[in-house]
Each structure stands twice: as structure tokens, then as C-alpha cells.
Amino acid sequence: MKMIIHTALKKLSAEQKFMISVIIVNGGNYLYNLILGRILGPEEFADAALLITFLLVLSFVAMTFQLSTAKFSVIFEKDLFKNFINIIYKYSSAIGITLGVLLILFANSLQALFNTQSSTMFTLFGIGVPIYFIMSVNRGVFQGSKKFDSLAVTYQGEMISRLIITLILIYTTQLQSSILVALGIAISFLFGLLPFQSKHIEITKKHILPPTESKYILKFFLLTAFYEFTQIIINNSDILMVKHYFETYEAGLYASLALIGRVVYFVAWMFVMLLLPKVVQKQKDGEAHSPILFKYVFYITLLSAAIVLGCYLFPEFVINIMFGSEYISIAPLLWKYAIATSLFAISNIFAYYFLSLDQYIPVVLSALLGVSQVVLILFFHNTLSQVVIMQIIAMAILLVFQLSFFLSYQKKG
Template identity: 65%
Template sequence: MQILAILKSKKITPEQLFMLSVLAVNGGNYLYNLILGRVLGPAQFADAAVLITFLLVLSFAAMTFQLVTAKFSVLFENDIFDSFVSKIYKNSLLVGGIMGILIIAFASQLQSLFNTSSSNMFVVFGFGVPLYFIMSVNRGVFQGKKAFKSLSITYQSEMLSRLFITLGLILLFNIQSSVVISVGILASFVFGLFPFKFPKLISKKALVLSETHSKEIKTFFIITAFYELTQIIINNSDILLVKHYFEPYDAGLYASLALIGRIVYFIAWMFVMLLLPTVVQLKKDGKETAPTLFKYVGYIAAISISIIIGCLLFPETIITLLFGDSYIAMAPLLWQYAIATSMFAISNIFAYYYLSLDKYIPVVISGVFGMLQMGLVVFYHDNLEQVVHMQIIAMLLLLVIQLAFFKYDQIQSKKDSV
């Protein structure tokens, strides 16, 4: 009660409440992964890591719809907004349905490609894909309208349901199967839909959008889809490639390393969620946007440095506390992987900033270096240490190029304003 009274007296803003919620969601997702790692062990956790990676890939693909919805929820109003939302719900359902069918149809091939123990886990996962796309559009509306309370609820619902349902099935019924994990993921998509305003799925005021609006939406959608594809490659290709090239035990060890090292990126994501609608609104109002970028880059840089130092000084303690002694072999690589993800997280802030301003060169840059990272791992994977080093090289080059573009863009802006 005393804590609640303090929170009320401090008058926490909706943005701060959302940031706290995102931290709680990330913490819950980490707990989910950590318990799976401890309960299943390295070899079985490798299968779970494939499903978790598929979930991350799906989240990036659906994020295209969420970001498009968020941006134009700021720009559009009244009947135009209703028409836009109706259309994007239908398109997301179509794309999600096609992706789900493809995953189900190629479940056996996916099992062979990633050396998993079952193809059924992909089948169950495929049924949930359309739900995730609808959920992402719903979140995009909340994000664009800055309805952070509703946005927080949908993220909390997804995380908590996945955590309790999955772990409940494993611990209560002693079922250690990858299919159980996919069932928990599917159930979380259902819970993550709420709060959801069903009438918006088929708008009664569905107007035909003007050619100008349609072109603007398509351009932003294509560019965002391309950028999210680069996010998928950079964020997840290493785990999938390691699962393909290495034995299950080594793949499980690497999955634990990736999970710990990526904490920087997951923390950075909450700033991205706040950055996009804020920058779009500032641009719409004719105000300066660079100070907002500097603020968020500063936050991410400070968090990144703290995490890297912690991973460098206490790697064995961190791995033992989070995953247990079975994963201790990854301790020497922990700080190195954290460096790679930190550079990516900072580069990501710049890319989303320019995406919000309809400047797409940083998106292309990210695509180039995403492919470079994947290519380096494909050709250089003699051991797990080499895999990490290839990512450091790619992400260092990406960050340098993004900073160089920012400097160039600032110089050009000053020249244009003179």
C-alpha cells in the first residue's frame, strides 16, 4: 500500500508506466527462458531455442504491420483512420494466414533443417501465426495513439500466459516436449489479443483511401518490411545457423549465451517503441527531432556499457545464476557477445529514427550488414568463438557507417537551412 501511495504521489506518466511494463515483460520472458534452460538441459533446450527464435522471427515480421499502424495512427484521423485500420487488419490476417500455412506445410522439412526432435511443434506454432499478426496491428493502434496502458496490458497478457501455461504443463505433468512449448506459445497469442476492439476488424465506415495516402502507406510498409527482414537476419540467423552446423549440446550452450547477451537489445526495444510515435509527432508539428534521438542513444549506451562490464567481470557468476553449471563453458564469450548486441542496439536506434523521418538509407545499410553477418558465419564457423567474432566485426562496421551517415545528414541539413 505504501508503494502504491508513493507511485501515486510521484504521478508516473503513461510513458514511464509503459517502460516499467516493458521491463516487467522482458523480465518475465527471461524467467521463462531461464527456467526452460534449467529444466530441459542444453540438448533439449536447443529445440526450445528454435521455437523461441521462430517466435522472435515472427515478432519482427509482424512488427512491420505494428510500426505502419503506429505511424499512420498518428497521421490519420476520423474516417480515414477507420478505413486505414480496417484495411490493415485484413491484410495482416491474409499475410499471417499464408505464413502459418507455409510453416505447417513444411514442418517436416523444418525439422530436418534444424535437427529438432519433432515436426509437430512447427505445426502447432503455424496455427498461431495469424493471431500474432492481428495482435500486432492492435498493438500498433495503441502505440500510435499513445494508449500505453492498453499496450502494456496486451504485452503483459502474452508474457504471463506463456510463462504460466508452458511451465505449468512441464512442471505439473512432467512433460518435457517441444510440442508443449509450442502449445504455450499458441495460447499466449490468444491472451495477447486483449484488450481488442473487435468492430475495428470490419469497419462500417471503410472508405477508399486516396491515391496519395495509399502510396505513402505502401512505401513505408515496403521499407519497414525490408528493415524488419534485416532485423530477423541480424538477431536470429546466428542461432539458427549454429543449430544447423553444430551438435545439439553446443547449440544449446550457444542459445544460453545469446539469451543473456541480448538483454541489451530487449531493453533497447522499449525505447524504440517510444521513439517512433514521438519523432513522427515532432516532425508533424515542425519541431526538432534530434534531441529525442540523443536522449535515447544516451540511455542505450549507458545500459550497454554497464552490461558489458558486468559480463566481463562476473561471467561465470552470471551464467551459473541464470542457467546453472551445465552452461559454464560459455563464460569467456559472454562479454564479447554483449559487445556485438550493444553495437547492434545503438545502430538500431539510428535506423528507426530515420525510418520515422522517411529517410531510408540507414535501412539499406542495415540490410547490407545483416547479410554480411550471415555470410561471415556461414563461411567462418569452426567453433562458437569464431561465430561470435564474426558478429562483432559485422556490427562494428554497421555502427560506424550509421554514425557516419548521421554526421553527413546533419551537415546536409545545416546547408539546406542556410
């Protein structure tokens, strides 16, 4: 049996192994959330879900560094790459420390804003933030150089350690659950650093890039940062606003809904990881890159349709299996939320495709629709159902705009 598995693994490409690894990591992260939901119950899970949302926000901010590192790991070579990698580590560390300190300083204000039981959870989370930024640059090196085996290990290490450490803390200590969850998240960042690519790092030397390359990097970095900011708004504003506007019990129910409905987005992220270096390399070589987009859009659309159908036909079964009977009242909204996240996931593939090609308009479109989602929820939040419907409207418009821009881009091309 072992020989069969070993032979099968040898036949898989690095990309296929990475895709399998991402599925395992996403499955592990889902298991982590599901276990917390069952152990803690809706009210305590609301605080844990807030921390998980903060983790998603952090991942989007740090993704700016990861994608920039991945792109220029393909483009730059030798000394130019060495200078670039040392500079980006320097700036990522500085931003990570700044954000971490801000979280610690404003921990009490965040507790009041989001109605949490503790401010210590934000302090512990803030301590881990600088590590996460360094980890993201390290992942960007592996992603750009297509070392998908090493990239997979960093994600697996973070996921497995967070799951195990958090459960050990919950079952062996009597501290507030939100504090233990925050501690587990912060410690897992250390495991996510492994393996660490230290070959080109030279801390004691000063590194400078030519003005042309510096401007190109800054342009791409700002464009990516702007887009990741829109991702934060679209992907997390609903949970944060629900936590603010609704009672803790309802916020916990909505958190479980969001977790299940976002499964399609987490899988789409796997294709984004593969898409960017491929498109950049194709553009560098002067080859056609739209077939890569078509392939990934087809995969995500197929997956989305299957998830929405499953959520529509068996909502109570899905909720009961994943979170338990305490959350069953949220079941009627499950398929609607799945539609919203599916529309966003498909739009996201288009957006990252154009980001790889240094196109600005799709990013601006995402920003406008991200803001419109917040505005819609701001005015229409009497029920959780209204919150979900507002997201469907915003994401449907976003996808129409992205498709229209793609057709226009193809026509010009």
C-alpha cells in the same frame, strides 16, 4: 504501504509506466527462458530456443504492421483512419494465415533442416501465427495513440500466460518438451489480444483510401518490411546457423549465451516503442526531433557499457546464476557476445529514427551488414568463438555507417 505505492504510480506518466512494464515483461520473458534452460538441459533447450528464435522472427515480421499502424494512427484522423485500420487488419490477417499454413506444410522439412526431435512443434506454432499478426495491429493502434497503459497490458498478458501455461504443461504432461513449449507460445497469443480495440472495425463494409495516402502507406510499409527483414537476419541468423552447423549440445550452450547477451537489445526495444510516435509527431508539428534520439542513444550506451563490464568481470557467476553449472563452459564468450548485441542495439536506435523520417539509406546499410554477417559466419564457423567474433566485426561496421549517415544528415539539415 499501499497508499504510498498508489500515490507514486499516480505521479508517473503513461510513458514511465510503460517503461516499467517493459522491464517487467522482459524480466518475465527472461525468467521463462532461464526456467526452461534449467529444467530441460542443453540438448532439449536447443529445440526450445529454436522455437523462441522463431517467435522473435515472427515478432520482427509482424512489427512491420505494428509500426505502420502506429505511424498512421498519428497522421490519419476520423474516416481516413477508420478506412486505414480496417484495410491493415485485412492484409495482416491474410499474411498471417499464409505464413501459418506454410509453417504447417513444411513442418517436416523444418525438422530435418534444424535437427529437431519433432515436427509437431512447427505445426502448433503455425496455428498461432495469424493471431499474432492481428495482435500486432492492435498494439500498433495503442502505440500510435500513446495509450501506453493498454499497450503494456497486451505485453504483460502474453508474457505471463506463456510462462504459466508452459510450466503447467511441462509438469503435468509427458509429451515432448518442444511440443509443450510450442503449445504454450500459441495459446499466449490469445491473451496478448487483450484488451482488443474493436471500435473502428467494420468487417462487412468495403474500405478504400485515396491514391496519395495509399502510395504513402505502401512506401512506408515496404521500407519497414525491408528493415524488419534485415533485423531478422542480424538478430536470429547466428542461432539458426549454429543450430544447423553444430551439435545439439553446443547449440544449446550458444542459445543460453545469446539469451544473456541480448538483454541490452530487449531493453533498447522499449525505447524504440517510445521513439517512433514521438519523432513522427515532432516532424508533423515542424519541431526538432534529434534531441529525442540523443537521449535514447545515451541511455542505451550507458546500459550497454554496464552489461558488457558485468559480463567481462563475472562471466561464470552470471552463467551459473542464470542457467546453472551445465552451461559454464560458454562463460568466456559472454562479454564478447554482449559487445556484439550492444553495437547492434545502438545502431538500431539510429535506424528506427530514420525509419520514422522515411529515410532509405540506413535501411539499405542494415541489409548489407545483415547479409555480411551471414556470409562471415558461413565461412568462419569452426568454433563458437569464431561465430561471435564475426558478429562483432559486422555490427561495428554497421554502427560506423549509421553514425556517418547521421552526421551527414545533420550537416545537410
